[in-house]
Amino acid sequence: MVEIEVNDLVEIKKNGRIYRGIVMPHHAFSSKNIILIKLENGYNIGIDKRNVKIKLIKKGRKHKKLEKEIPYDEKKPTIALIGTGGTIASYVDYETGAVHPATTSQELVSAVPEIFELCNVEAKVLLQKLSENIVPKDWVKMARKAAKELNKGKAGIVISHGTDTMAYSGAALAFMLKNLRGPVVFVGSQRSSDRPSSDAFDNLAAGVKVALSDIGEVVVVMHAGISSGKCLIHRATKVRKMHSSRRDAFVSINDEPIGVVEDGVKFLSGYRKKSDGKTIAKTKLNENVALIYYYPGMKNDDFERFADGKDGIVIAGTGLGHVGEGLIKSIRKLIRNGVPVVMTTQCLNGTVNMNIYSTGRKLIKAGVVDGKDMLPEVALVKLMWVLANEDNVEKAMQRNIAGEIKERRLITPISPPENK
Numbered sequence: 001m002v003e004i005e006v007n008d009l010v011e012i013k014k015n016g017r018i019y020r021g022i023v024m025p026h027h028a029f030s031s032k033n034i035i036l037i038k039l040e041n042g043y044n045i046g047i048d049k050r051n052v053k054i055k056l057i058k059k060g061r062k063h064k065k066l067e068k069e070i071p072y073d074e075k076k077p078t079i080a081l082i083g084t085g086g087t088i089a090s091y092v093d094y095e096t097g098a099v100h101p102a103t104t105s106q107e108l109v110s111a112v113p114e115i116f117e118l119c120n121v122e123a124k125v126l127l128q129k130l131s132e133n134i135v136p137k138d139w140v141k142m143a144r145k146a147a148k149e150l151n152k153g154k155a156g157i158v159i160s161h162g163t164d165t166m167a168y169s170g171a172a173l174a175f176m177l178k179n180l181r182g183p184v185v186f187v188g189s190q191r192s193s194d195r196p197s198s199d200a201f202d203n204l205a206a207g208v209k210v211a212l213s214d215i216g217e218v219v220v221v222m223h224a225g226i227s228s229g230k231c232l233i234h235r236a237t238k239v240r241k242m243h244s245s246r247r248d249a250f251v252s253i254n255d256e257p258i259g260v261v262e263d264g265v266k267f268l269s270g271y272r273k274k275s276d277g278k279t280i281a282k283t284k285l286n287e288n289v290a291l292i293y294y295y296p297g298m299k300n301d302d303f304e305r306f307a308d309g310k311d312g313i314v315i316a317g318t319g320l321g322h323v324g325e326g327l328i329k330s331i332r333k334l335i336r337n338g339v340p341v342v343m344t345t346q347c348l349n350g351t352v353n354m355n356i357y358s359t360g361r362k363l364i365k366a367g368v369v370d371g372k373d374m375l376p377e378v379a380l381v382k383l384m385w386v387l388a389n390e391d392n393v394e395k396a397m398q399r400n401i402a403g404e405i406k407e408r409r410l411i412t413p414i415s416p417p418e419n420k
Contacts, residue, residue, distance in 0.1 A: 005023065006023050021040065034046040073120065076118070079122070080145075080154045081122065082125075082160070126141060131161060158207045158211050170220050171382070174217070176282055183216065189203060209264065210261060215258070215267075234251075239253070240375055254406055272403075286388045290306055291380040292314070292315050300330045303331075315341065331366050341369065352373070383397065
């Protein structure tokens with residue numbers, strides 16, 4: 001039997017169907033029982049090897065690890081490129097269509113060679129996780145690593161991260177990292193690097209440019225529109241993924257983007273500049289916090305079950321920050337027992353204001369903390385950090401720590417209009 005290898009053209013019969021394509025390399029998230037192939041239409045699929053018939057059509061060219069020299073110019077600044085998903089970037093073998101993970105600086109030269117024209121790059125793999133599997137302990141690792149690299153003299157940090165939970169991680173590092181000596185930039189990709197519509201290279205190149213700027217904040221850099229060539233700089237505590245698949249999924253909420261990246265970096269609004277001192281990572285967290293999304297008809301028993309044993313609660317309420325009056329008794333009991341309850345709004349745009357209607361005033365009287373215009377998930381991350389680092393939780397939750405609270409807000413559409 002001929003051994004099937006990466007880059008071979010094969011025909012696979014499974015459950016009465018025939019699939020024809022090029023064998024792709026396994027990556028950190030693919031099971032050994034799955035064979036990955038690139039179909040003739042350019043899409044990749046995984047097929048369970050059990051109960052299949054595989055026919056070799058044509059042997060492919062063997063893949064060789066890249067041996068390109070890593071550019072280094074002592075006159076240029078150096079950034080740290082930190083991977084959290086196993087693959088910092090990918091480079092495409094255009095002869096076979098296979099995509100190979102770039103997990104070293106050497107392989108990165110082929111993936112995005114233009115970034116080496118701007119700076120030196122040290123690529124490091126910190127985690128190998130899909131972003132939905134990222135947990136608060138991983139935020140701690142990212143924050144400590146970023147602080148360590150900045151204090152070693154790196155001009156900036158770029159963290160490649162899956163898009164599903166990138167805003168959570170960005171917010172966490174925004175609260176944890178103090179006195180930033182350089183930018184900490186999160187980048188991701190909505191579409192894989194082997195697709196013609198991929199945003200991976202634009203986002204990474206733009207992220208590197210921002211990492212070389214004078215900003216001293218944690219930001220998210222992603223596509224500005226459905227077309228290529230333009231990315232936006234979002235404050236990490238004000239950004240949300242607003243579409244499951246579009247390239248312009250990330251939007252600043254109740255705020256405008258800090259800046260735009262095209263040929264260069266252009267800042268559009270005020271930002272904190274990098275400092276000269278030592279970057280501190282205050283990474284203590286109290287993870288025993290819950291985010292409860294209120295819905296009409298939520299019963300006291302259900303609410304209390306969600307909140308049972310927690311050290312803090314964030315509620316995503318309706319409108320100006322409301323829940324059904326029947327829950328106020330349970331909320332009051334929690335607060336009397338020393339559990340802080342923070343109110344945010346499901347509306348996202350706009351702010352909580354519990355002074356307007358009677359239900360809101362009753363919530364204020366019960367001791368609910370006004371979450372102002374914080375996004376619910378940002379309030380959740382902030383409460384984890386505040387419980388572990390601040391003495392007065394209520395005052396800290398209402399204090400603007402990392403740009404998460406704005407007194408003046410902008411109404412932001414889900415996605416900016418764009419000419420097709």
